[in-house]
Amino acid sequence: MSEEELPVPAPGQVLVEMRAIGVNPIDYKLYSGALGANESRLPLHLGAEGSGVVLEVGANAAGPAGPISVGDEVIAYPGEGAYTRRLVLPADYVFPRPKALSWEQSAGLMLAGTTAAEAMVVTGVVDGETLLIHGAAGGVGSLAVQLAVAKGVTVIGTAAESNHEFLRGLGAIPVVYGDGLESRVRALAPNGVAAAFDTVGTDEAVDVSLAVVADRKRIVTIVAFGRAQRDGFVAIGAGNPDTPRIRKAARLGLVEAAGAGKLDVVVAKTFPLEEAARAHAELQRPHPRGKFILIP
Ligand SMILES: NC(=O)c1ccc[n+]([C@@H]2O[C@H](COP(=O)([O-])OP(=O)(O)OC[C@H]3O[C@@H](n4cnc5c(N)ncnc54)[C@H](OP(=O)(O)O)[C@@H]3O)[C@@H](O)[C@H]2O)c1
Missing domain, CATH: 3.90.180.10 (Medium-chain alcohol dehydrogenases, catalytic domain)
Structure with a gap:
């Protein structure tokens, strides 16, 4: 041009x-x-x-x-x-x-960051609680790990073995997904899991979240929309009336946190x-x- x-x-x-x-x-x-x-x-x-x-x-x-x-x-x-x-x-x-x-x-x-920030708002995780993140090494997952760890939340993150060192570096406790995930998560969270954030959408991620988190309002997915409707937990993104407002409010904070070297x-x-x-x-x-x- x-x-x-x-x-x-x-x-x-x-x-x-x-x-x-x-x-x-x-x-x-x-x-x-x-x-x-x-x-x-x-x-x-x-x-x-x-x-x-x-x-x-x-x-x-x-x-x-x-x-x-x-x-x-x-x-x-x-x-x-x-x-x-x-x-x-x-x-x-x-x-x-x-x-x-x-x-x-x-x-x-921005896209991954505002999505992760909305998950923090909707799960309502606070200092001292444990959050399970499925797909913790992904674009959305790795930003969610950083936002949660910065709040003092203990994060258990599912990922392939090759991503475990990376997740430890972000301050999360890594765990492999696949058969036996629920018992591995329970062993890592003796005081229970307060909330879950699913960025993967597999039945395994949903079923384990439902098994370990008592309050379905604190289980959030960005992929498993059908399961969220059927099982009564929260889907965020397109179709959720609160998403635009929550994500808009998060944008400047993300830019500032990244500018201060607090978000990679x-x-x-x-x-x-x-x-x-x-x-x-x-x-x-x-x-x-x-x-x-x-x-x-
Ligand atoms: N609803 C919304 O508003 C919204 C917003 C943003 C994104 N999304 C959706 O969220 C999803 C993730 O996006 P993203 O940008 O984070 O993608 P991404 O960077 O590709 O990350 C996906 C992660 O999933 C993990 N994974 C793959 N198979 C898995 C399994 N069977 N169990 C557990 N983890 C598995 C991979 O980790 P390993 O390499 O460790 O296996 C990978 O890091 C996409 O489907 C996207 O469309 C939705």
């Missing part, structure tokens, strides 16, 4: 030149059929989040953290349409980039933007720990 063709931000909008774009499972789920058919989603504009430099600021455009200027390094969290080189979006979704994180890490913070984002791999399809294919198979990032 030549300079003359640059999109012009309307009042309240900002134009960002993207440096890195976060890839999330929702990106391929939108077209894979995993979410069912929904014509209202068309046309698809893939990409929830990214990081970049402000090229132009529309009239009266201020972000949640204050005024925005040309040249600012920012996180852009439009929710859709971030798979692009230049993005126009409302200033409400533009945040200062935490300098403690790289461009790539900044691009992968693990990047697994980067791909050129042109190879987004390859990134999606790899993300659907067993893959290295951390976020996949596209570079425009």
